[in-house]
Amino acid sequence: MATNKNPSRRKRPTSRRKTDRTFQVLLASLFLLVFLVASLAVLTLVQRNRPQVAPPAVATAPSPPQVPAPEVPPCATVPEEKTDHAALQLLIERALWKGGVAFSNRNVVLEQGVLHYRLSxxxxxxxxxxxxRRVLEQDFPSVSxxxxxxxxxxxxxxxxxxxxVVLHFQPPADSQVMVPPRGKVPGPKxxxxxxxxxxxxxxEALRTLLSLDLDLTMAVMPDEPHTRQAAELAHRAGREVLVHMPMxxxxxxxxxPGPGALLLGQDPVEIRQRVSAMFEKVPHAVGGNNHMGSRFTQYPEGMRAVFEVMKDHGLFFVDSRTSPGSVAFSEARQAGVAAxxxxxxxxxxxxxxxxxxxLRETVKIARSRRQAIAICHPYPxxxxxLKREAAFLRQADLQVVPVSHLLQR
Incomplete structure (x- = not known):
């Protein structure tokens, strides 16, 4: 019985059949894909060409006629700029002083919200x-x-x-001679x-202060790098010198408060020693005032020890009043120290x-009480x-004096 010795010849028909089936499947898939794409294109074209049917009308109430909003005149708007009356008054008064026009509070009257200056x-x-006008317009654009x-x-x-503000200028007549009434003496400044x-x-700050044409009183700290030199410079410039006493x-x-300060835990002997040391460090000092001290100036025993030394050396004291409960002034008066x-x-x-x-508030107090004491610091x-207001502080009815001129003895 004859046999086929080549097995590959027997398998070849099976492989060929598998290839044919694969080709048929691919061809069918391709046909189906083309059919789907064509159907989608037709549907899209039909949808675009379909006539649009308007939705049924819904009955609505007639809208009211539109009434135009009334126009707001420009003057009805609230201006953004706010009037700072104090700043406006200060600029005007500074200009008057610069122009040589003298006045006092007696010449300023408020009538129906308007300040009237009666100027001689x-x-x-x-x-x-x-x-x-230029100065006012810089801060107040709406000024006229x-x-x-x-x-x-x-x-x-x-x-x-x-x-x-209304400035009333009253120049005297040419023929009028301004003569004070007989026997009337001008009041004290x-x-x-x-x-x-x-x-x-x-x-440098001290030199700037000394260059001002104002008789300022200089309070020098006792333990600073330029303590002695500052006191010497102030004294040579004719300024009164105080010890600014740390408390x-x-x-x-x-x-x-710094080295050498007066503290509540110290006994009277130590307080007296520290006060004496302070005045030894500040040459030409004729008195003192407190640096800080809101607690120590409420301590009667400690202030009595301070004033024992100051009385022995003929010194005076200015209470800076860093606390409303300060007893410094009353204790000084009881100790016989000018204050x-x-x-x-x-x-x-x-x-x-x-x-x-x-500064203007200080002037008002001085005009009311005939004197006032202000305290400041050498800030820029x-x-x-002070430099800008120096002319204001040199008005005819004012006088800047050393603080020793205002003591109660």
């Missing part, structure tokens, strides 16, 4: 009017100035077209003392305009304010 003299000549007819008699200064604390650290504050030890009390702190806020307002803002 004519409106300053030259560029004064234009300079005033209007002179009366004939010009020079009245100047109205308005904000947002509302009068704020109001006196102001300005004590500058914390000196001895920066000689314990309520916030001690968080706030340290005074601070009225105004000028630079609690280190801002030039704020310091200028405090304080130096700038």
């Amino acid at each position: 003299g004519a409106l300053p000549e030259g560029s004064w009017y234009n300079d005033l 100035l209007e002179q009366s007819i004939p010009p020079g008699q009245r100047l109205t200064i308005s904000m947002h077209k509302e009068p704020q 109001a006196k102001i003392a300005i004590v500058v604390d914390d000196l001895g650290r920066d000689l 314990e504050p309520d916030s001690y030890p968080r706030n340290d 005074a009390t601070r009225d105004v702190f000028l630079d609690n806020y280190q801002d030039v305009e704020a310091i200028a307002r405090q 803002e304080t130096l700038a304010a």
